[in-house]
Structures are given as C-alpha cells and as structure tokens.
Amino acid sequence: MNRTYLGILLAGVALATVPWLGVPTFYESILYLVCHWAILALSWNILSGYSGYFSFGHGAFFGIGMYTTAVFAGKLNWPFLATLPLAALLPALLALGLGFVVFRVRAVRGELFALLTLAVTFVVATIILNTPVDGGPGVYLNAVDVPRIGPTASSSIYLMVLATAVVTLLVSYAVQASRLGVGLFAIHDDEDVAEVMGVPTLGYKLAAYALSCALAGVAGGIHALFVSYVTAGETFNITVPLTVVLMSVLGGTRHWAGPAIGAAAITGLLYFFTAGDHAVAGKAAVGAVLVVVILFLPDGLLGFWLRRRARQLAATPIPQPPDSAPAPAAPPQAPAVHTGQPLLEVRQLSKAFRGVQALDRVTLQVRQGEILGLLGPNGSGKSTFINVVSGHYPLSGGEIVFGGQSLTGAPPHRVARAGIARTYQIPRPFQHLSVLQNVALPAMFGGAALDQRGAEREAWKWLEFTGLQARAHALPEDLNLHQRKFLELARALASRPRLVLLDEVLSGLTPAEIDGAIDLIRRIQAQGSTIVFVEHVMRAVMALTDRIVVLNHGKLIAQGLANDVMQDSGVVSAYLGKPAHA
Numbered sequence: 213m214n215r216t217y218l219g220i221l222l223a224g225v226a227l228a229t230v231p232w233l234g235v236p237t238f239y240e241s242i243l244y245l246v247c248h249w250a251i252l253a254l255s256w257n258i259l260s261g262y263s264g265y266f267s268f269g270h271g272a273f274f275g276i277g278m279y280t281t282a283v284f285a286g287k288l289n290w291p292f293l294a295t296l297p298l299a300a301l302l303p304a305l306l307a308l309g310l311g312f313v314v315f316r317v318r319a320v321r322g323e324l325f326a327l328l329t330l331a332v333t334f335v336v337a338t339i340i341l342n343t344p345v346d347g348g349p350g351v352y353l354n355a356v357d358v359p360r361i362g363p364t365a366s367s368s369i370y371l372m373v374l375a376t377a378v379v380t381l382l383v384s385y386a387v388q389a390s391r392l393g394v395g396l397f398a399i400h401d402d403e404d405v406a407e408v409m410g411v412p413t414l415g416y417k418l419a420a421y422a423l424s425c426a427l428a429g430v431a432g433g434i435h436a437l438f439v440s441y442v443t444a445g446e447t448f449n450i451t452v453p454l455t456v457v458l459m460s461v462l463g464g465t466r467h468w469a470g471p472a473i474g475a476a477a478i479t480g481l482l483y484f485f486t487a488g489d490h491a492v493a494g495k496a497a498v499g500a501v502l503v504v505v506i507l508f509l510p511d512g513l514l515g516f517w518l519r520r521r522a523r524q525l526a527a528t529p530i531p532q533p534p535d536s537a538p539a540p541a542a543p544p545q546a547p548a549v550h551t552g553q554p555l556l557e558v559r560q561l562s563k564a565f566r567g568v569q570a571l572d573r574v575t576l577q578v579r580q581g582e583i584l585g586l587l588g589p590n591g592s593g594k595s596t597f598i599n600v601v602s603g604h605y606p607l608s609g610g611e612i613v614f615g616g617q618s619l620t621g622a623p624p625h626r627v628a629r630a631g632i633a634r635t636y637q638i639p640r641p642f643q644h645l646s647v648l649q650n651v652a653l654p655a656m657f658g659g660a661a662l663d664q665r666g667a668e669r670e671a672w673k674w675l676e677f678t679g680l681q682a683r684a685h686a687l688p689e690d691l692n693l694h695q696r697k698f699l700e701l702a703r704a705l706a707s708r709p710r711l712v713l714l715d716e717v718l719s720g721l722t723p724a725e726i727d728g729a730i731d732l733i734r735r736i737q738a739q740g741s742t743i744v745f746v747e748h749v750m751r752a753v754m755a756l757t758d759r760i761v762v763l764n765h766g767k768l769i770a771q772g773l774a775n776d777v778m779q780d781s782g783v784v785s786a787y788l789g790k791p792a793h794a
C-alpha cells in the first residue's frame with residue numbers, strides 16, 4: 213500500500229484511541245473541532261485550492277448537510293447514520309446543477325465565481341429560513357439517538373468526525389495524485405490551455421465540486437448532531453467560508469495536507485486563547501499570524517516547503533529519468549509518410565469577432581506528412597485559423613474534418629484527443645508546474661493518452677529531443693524565451709499528435725537559435741508528423757515548407773508550391789513587397 217495512505221490511516225487509528233485513554237473530554241472537543249474544520253478546509257481545497265475556483269459558498273453546502281440531518285433525524289426521526297448519505301448527496305447534486313451552468317460561462321471565473329457562490333449561500337439560507345425546513349425557530353436534535361461507537365455520546369461523535377476527516381484526507385491525497393488532480397492544477401494555471409491539451413475541464417471541475425460539497429455536507433450532518441440545535445443564522449454566516457479559506461491559505465492550497473495543517477493551527481490557537489478567557493485576543497493572534505503568512509509565505513506553510521524542495525530539485529544535476537531506457541536520439545514514432553492524402557480538410561471555414569471577419573470561408577487541405585506554410589500579413593487570420601482548428605475558438609461557419617472524422621464544433625479536449633496539438637505564439641506554460649510536468653501533461657491527456665508514469669517517460673524523451681532535459685525540474689519562469697518556445701514544442705509533441713500547429717515558434721529568437729529550431733522542425737517532420745507552420749521568418753519558411761497557403765483579411769488568396777506562391781503577384785503586393793526565393 214502507498215506509504216501516504218498508510219500514514220493517514222495509522223494516524224487515524226492512533227487518534228481513535230483517545231476516548232479510551234481517559235484524557236479529559238476537553239481534549240476530545242478540541243480534536244473534534246480540528247477534525248471538523250479540517251474536513252471543511254480540505255474539501256474546499258479540492259475545488260478551490262487545486263483548480264483556483266475560489267468559492268465563498270462552502271457554507272451553503274455545509275449548511276445543507278446540517279439541515280438534511282436536522283430535518284431527517286430531528287423532525288422525521290430517521291436513524292442518524294441513515295441521514296449522512298443524504299447529507300452528502302444533496303449538496304453534491306446542488307453543486308453539479310450549479311456547476312453545470314456556471315462552469316460553462318467563460319466570464320464567470322475568479323472573483324465573479326467567488327461572489328456568485330457567496331450569493332448562493334444567502335439564497336439557500338433564505339429558502340431554508342422561510343420554508344418548513346426551518347421556518348424560523350431552528351431545529352432541535354436533542355432527541356436523536358447518537359450511534360454507540362465510543363464509550364460516551366460525545367466520544368462517538370468525535371469518532372465519526374475523525375473517520376470523516378481520515379476519509380477526506382485520503383480523498384484529498386488521492387485527487388492530488390491522480391489524473392483529476394493533474395488536470396485541476398493545470399486548470400488553476402491556464403484553463404484554456406489545459407482544455408486545448410486534452411483536459412476535459414468541465415467534467416473535472418464538476419467532479420471536484422461535487423466531491424468537495426459532498427464532504428462538506430457530511431461534516432454538516434455530524435455537526436448538527438454535535439451542536440444539537442441548528443439555526444439558519446448560525447449555520448449560514450460568513451464565518452464558515454472565511455475561516456475555511458484562511459485555514460487553507462495558511463496551510464497551503466497546493467498540498468493535499470495543507471488545509472488540515474491550517475485547520476489544526478488556527479483551531480488550536482483559538483482554543484488556547486478561549487480556554488484562558490481571552491477569545492478576542494485569540495482572534496487577534498490568528499489575524500496577526502495570517503498577515504505574517506500572507507506577507508512572507510504567500511503559498512502557505514506547506515507551499516513554502518514545496519517551493520523550496522522544487523528549487524533544490526531544479527538545482528541538482530539531472531539523473532537518468534526513472535524507469536526509462538536510455539532516451540533515443542530521435543523520438544519513437546512512425547517513419548515519415550508523405551502519402552499526399554489529406555489529413556486535415558477545412559471547408560468554408562469562417563470566424564467572426566464583433567465587427568471583424570477574421571476568417572472568411574477558407575477552404576484548404578493539409579496533406580499527410582507535409583509541412584504546410586501558413587502566411588499572411590499581421591491580422592490576416594493565421595492565429596485565428598489555429599485557434600479555430602484546435603477548438604480554442606468556436607467557429608462561425610464551415611466544416612473541419614480530421615483523418616476522415618468530423619471535428620466541427622468539437623470541444624478542444626476532443627480535438628487534442630483526436631491527435632491535433634498546437635503551440636502558442638506567446639508561450640503559455642503552466643506557471644506552477646515544472647518543465648517536466650508541463651510536458652507530461654499533454655502526454656497524459658492528448659492523443660497519446662498515457663498513464664502518469666508513461667507520460668513522464670514520454671516527457672523525458674521530448675525534453676531530450678528539444679534540449680531541455682537539464683531544465684526538467686525548473687519552473688517555466690526560470691527559462692529564457694528560446695527555452696520557453698522549445699517547451700511549447702515539447703508539449704505539443706509529447707501528445708504524439710498526428711498534426712502539429714506551430715504558431716510563430718521562431719519569433720523573437722536569434723539567428724543561431726532560428727537555425728537550431730529549423731533543424732528541430734525538420735526532425736519533427738522526419739519522424740512522421742504533419743505540420744502547419746505559421747511564420748514570418750521567410751528563410752525558415754522557404755527552408756522548411758512543402759506547400760504554402762496565404763491569407764489576407766481572413767481570405768485565402770493563394771496556395772501551392774512554395775516557390776510558385778512566392779512569385780504570385782497578389783501575394784507580393786499583399787504581403788511580401790518583393791518576390792521571395794528559396
């Protein structure tokens with residue numbers, strides 16, 4: 213069994229002995245609160261910390277869990293344990309419904325999402341307060357039988373919350389270590405790029421949200437029994453989301469255990485001061501600690517430690533990649549095939565932005581194994597072409613057929629899965645992921661669809677291919693422009709695409725770097741890839757391309773063999789100024 217799972221379970225078993233140790237119940241209450249807040253903070257972190265969708269609505273889901281148990285156990289006399297699955301299910305269903313609407317709207321990210329979730333809390337509170345669910349006086353649970361798990365009723369409640377905290381920690385770790393976690397961290401850094409690299413972002417966000425809210429609901433159900441009297445005012449106040457956010461930030465949102473550490477630290481501190489009758493001083497102390505952490509450790513306690521470890525790793529010499537045979541000189545793909553068969557066909561492709569026709573009924577083919585140059589003056593629609601074909605922008609009209617399969621209107625992650633990869637004109641690496649992780653991600657989610665270990669092995673090969681292996685553990689911010697451009701290439705290639713869309717990979721490079729890049733692109737073609745090459749550097753275009761297509765004002769104005777197109781009078785007047793030669 214994985215050592216982390218084992219460690220969590222053993223810690224849980226050790227803490228489960230507390231009721232039999234004869235310690236004062238005072239300690240049991242502290243431990244109850246630590247576990248309670250740890251569940252809330254850890255569950256919040258699964259969506260908000262990992263994916264960056266900061267929610268201020270966690271209290272709503274916790275409250276729904278509380279009221280589910282309060283109503284079913286307190287009013288309808290269900291056995292307490294039977295209410296817990298419902299206390300998980302109802303918040304999860306609300307999260308799925310809400311997320312299904314909200315997560316599809318690109319504009320609702322960042323602070324708008326935070327505000328919207330806060331508003332949900334008030335809506336839920338108003339409904340509960342003004343319907344028979346509560347109706348105003350609150351709900352009592354005094355008569356509810358506490359399941360006899362421990363020696364006393366309070367220890368039984370403690371054992372239930374402890375078990376839930378252990379499960380939440382296990383889930384938090386499992387999510388971080390899984391594909392879901394990798395995808396969520398990519399969403400955190402750049403959701404659009406994550407989707408283009410094959411991460412099914414909507415599904416992942418929904419899964420994280422539902423999981424997060426279900427766990428909060430269970431915490432609510434147990435807490436209803438703990439407090440034994442539930443009121444809307446106490447349940448839905450802003451303290452819950454604020455405390456949860458602060459605990460997570462203090463512990464570190466990028467580590468599966470961070471929020472639990474934050475919960476233990478803040479609960480312990482508050483209890484310490486409350487026990488000494490200095491509750492206000494306790495709150496001030498917590499505030500002071502948070503100010504210090506935000507100023508000096510903005511990534512939280514465990515985030516600080518993670519960053520230090522990453523820096524140390526980046527500074528150590530690179531060993532042979534784990535479990536991999538010596539990396540081959542050329543990557544393992546099919547040999548070059550110039551069959552001349554169309555691999556990508558776009559017909560009447562159009563894209564309109566407000567007031568701008570960026571692509572105007574463009575029809576062209578990209579043939580298997582070729583390098584097709586896509587040229588045109590600034591603003592002629594080249595990047596838009598790449599954005600539309602990769603699914604980054606929805607098209608306004610026309611058809612896209614790839615390998616005989618229609619990709620018209622397909623979401624970007626499906627386009628990636630089908631075998632199309634792209635680079636960005638301005639590199640868009642995932643800033644918090646190492647170079648190695650940046651390259652492994654498309655190997656997992658793109659056309660290659662490898663498992664995590666396989667993706668890492670694949671990433672090492674492409675890092676060697678692009679000469680970046682010595683920077684494998686560096687963060688993208690530590691790379692120069694040339695290296696960032698090659699990182700874009702490595703990411704595109706790691707998904708083993710059938711078609712690579714290169715968007716001005718040479719811009720900003722020195723002449724020597726351009727020569728290196730030309731050589732690299734030749735090698736990419738030589739091992740079987742088909743390439744669409746958008747570029748303004750004419751010597752590279754003439755050295756590399758088999759055929760050329762020229763756009764102007766979104767319209768295709770010429771296509772054919774490179775030398776012929778370069779002599780075309782329309783191309784000369786619209787783009788070149790004078791004829792170009794090979």
Ligand SMILES: Nc1ncnc2c1ncn2[C@@H]1O[C@H](COP(=O)(O)OP(=O)(O)OP(=O)(O)O)[C@@H](O)[C@H]1O
Nearest residue numbers: 565566568570588589590591592593594595596597
């Ligand atoms: N997201 C957008 N919103 C509005 N207009 C856009 C958007 N993206 C591109 N455009 C417009 O579409 C047209 C084509 O832009 P595009 O970036 O595709 O040109 P390009 O040929 O790639 O130019 P360059 O060589 O400068 O990169 C331009 O008029 C541009 O302003």
